[in-house]
Amino acid sequence: MADATTDRAGAPKTDPPFPFARALRAAVSWLLGPDEPEAADLAHGAAFLPALGALVGLALGLLAVAASDIVPGLLLAPLLVVALAALQRGGGPRALLEGTAALVSGPGVPEAAGASDPPGGSDAATPGLGALSLASVAVALVLVAKALAIAALHGRALGIALVLAAILGRWAQVVLAYGSIPRPGDAFAGAWCRGCAFREFGTASVSAMLLVLALANAVGLVLLFAVAAQTIALRILAHRRGGMTRTSIEAGGELAETVTLLLGALLARLIAPG
Helix, strand or coil, rough: CCCCCCCCCCCCCCCCCCCCHHHHHHHHHHCCCCCCCCCHHHHHHHHHHHHHHHHHHHHHHHHHHHHHCCCCCHHHHHHHHHHHHHHHCCCHHHHHHHHHHHHHHHHCCCCCCCCCCCCCCCHHCCCHHHHHHHHHHHHHHHHHHHHHHHHHHHHHHHHHHHHHHHHHHHHHHHHHHHCEEEECCCHHHHHHHHHCCCCHHHHHHHHHHHHHHHHHHHHHHHHHHHHHHHHHHHHHHHHCCCCCCHHHHHHHHHHHHHHHHCCCCHHHHCCCCC
């Protein structure tokens, strides 16, 4: 009997080669744009998201440390919130608004651009006023929470917190996509969730853990657990509300950033000398 690892011609079966260049390009496009990445390539590019997020966070963190001696804290905090959203294309207030509306409304909300209309047509895809109102409140709370957390941090702690938020925000998106059930009608989420294999999830998770622990030691471990718990809860909620959507994945990254900044600010206050 032929061995299970060989095909009918007798040649050993091998996994398809990892599309490194396309995957990396898709991950960069997802974070920074301006081009829209192919979801199938982004599924492979998920392996690079935490590391690329670290580079974006490092640039923003260095800018924040340099500007903290010049710009008053009350003005710097909202500017950094805007910069954090602007420098990371796969997220932002719009994604949080649409993602929250998707979770609240269930399968009847509009899907991401490029996805086919859900059953029932465009009228069925319109979110209710209540869902949009609740989503708007959630967006406002998240933005205020980020600004307050950033205002409470100073100097090196602020720079590190921004790097950690960028890393864990992108890692949360990978956790949400890997093995999730996509909502019917969302083609982008469907291709991403189905294409993101354990190879990509494992690479992203290991790189995120190494980076976070290297930057923050025990504090980083606390942040990892907090973001993991929040992300798993969001994943369960999305599945109960009809499946994962693109905007739910993006919103998960925003929430992970907020949890990281808030908890980071709290821990910095608790362990500060004096």
